[in-house]
Amino acid sequence: MKHLDELSTYKRFPNIRYEVYLHGAHTDRVDKGWISYKHVHHTTFEMNLVFNGCQTARIGSEEYNQCPGDLLIVPPMHMHEYQVIHSDTMQYFVVHVQVNDPDFLQLMDEQNSWFYPKEELLNKQITPLLDEFYYLLQQSTSKLAAFSKFFEMMNILEKFFRDAQEEFIPDPNATLAYEIARSIDKMIHPVDFQENTSNWLELISKEKGISRRHCHRIFQQTYNMSPREYLMVLRQQEAMKMLTNTTDSIEQIAHKIGYENIQSFIRQFAKWTGKTPGAFRKKYKETFKDYGRALKYLT
Known part of the structure; x- marks a missing residue:
């Protein structure tokens, strides 16, 4: 095996430290007229999935009509709010992710389209995993199982954003x-x-x-x-x-x-x-x- 042949040559690999804090995860069913307060997160991105009904999402000056199966990925430092205008009820799932990785957050901010309808590729890749993550939280599973599922999503996100950019240069x-x-x-x-x-x-x-x-x-x-x-x-x-x-x-x-x-x-x-x-x-x-x-x- 190639890696065994190389054991005779000393090579030092970099230390790796990666901190992730999953917080504010919740699901709720809300009625027509419900509105969230306008808010912003630093070093934290938000994943928001609608199960039933529709909500109007405003991110900065952009507005989206988010319906069942549609996914929103809100990067840090973008003011956003939600409102139920057209549906009698709406059910959603949201999780906030704080990471100490400025390069990943910069990449997300530059390549992220924010709104991914259910027919788009990234949605099809992420939503099944997000459903599984949601199920694990409901079952009060181990932290390791929840993080393992979440890192699958992180890996897909990073690859998707990097593939969208020919060459990424940290700013x-x-x-x-x-x-x-x-x-x-x-x-x-x-x-x-x-x-x-x-x-x-x-x-x-x-x-x-x-x-x-x-x-x-x-x-x-x-x-x-x-x-x-x-x-x-x-x-x-x-x-x-x-x-x-x-x-x-x-x-x-x-x-x-x-x-x-x-x-x-x-x-x-x-x-x-x-x-x-x-x-x-x-x-x-x-x-x-x-x-x-x-x-x-x-x-």
């Missing part, structure tokens, strides 16, 4: 933007939160060894949103989750997501949702069925 700017976004993420994490500073972008730029202007430009070019816009989206999502999943006071939540002035937080939250934080929390408790289901997407 160092995309990697830098990825790292900037990770630094912004840390400003939201309640445990890591220390103190809100007006020059936060300056501090991140210094940490990356680049100018503030270059930091802003790279992020804007890569994600089509400014660092501040991204921070505001993260604050909105975190505030909504904390208002519905914790008993923290409005003031505590404001400070945890980076607001020193509670009135500034209340005004901003009202701009986001049309309700004050207190009214939003009250409405959630009164109408958990609708609000709770919409908030499941804010993973």
Whole structure:
């Protein structure tokens, strides 16, 4: 065997570390008029499959009518939302996938068509595996079995995207933007939160060894949103989750997501949702069925 003949020659292979976090997986049957909140994920892509009925999916400025068997693959850093407009009921399955692989995420962003109707090739390759993955989750199977099935899908996705591109060259700017976004993420994490500073972008730029202007430009070019816009989206999502999943006071939540002035937080939250934080929390408790289901997407 060839590999046995080569044993006499020492060859070192690279260390490999690949982290995947599957989260926010759920299925639900929702009624006409249901709408998810507009949201965005960093380092996380979303796979969304409709079982019954139809939903309208909006990704950025694009709109799709997703019906039974149609698959959506939403890459990171793309604002998206869903709404049931034309069907009386709609059932879907969704899973969010966080990976520490900037090259794969860049490839997905460049070659992904987002919407794959049931007759398209990638759909035919992925959907049977996604159905099996869904079944494994229902059976509360072992983590290894679930990940094994999922990596089959990841392998197909990577090959499909690479075949669509003659030559893939990792973009160092995309990697830098990825790292900037990770630094912004840390400003939201309640445990890591220390103190809100007006020059936060300056501090991140210094940490990356680049100018503030270059930091802003790279992020804007890569994600089509400014660092501040991204921070505001993260604050909105975190505030909504904390208002519905914790008993923290409005003031505590404001400070945890980076607001020193509670009135500034209340005004901003009202701009986001049309309700004050207190009214939003009250409405959630009164109408958990609708609000709770919409908030499941804010993973």
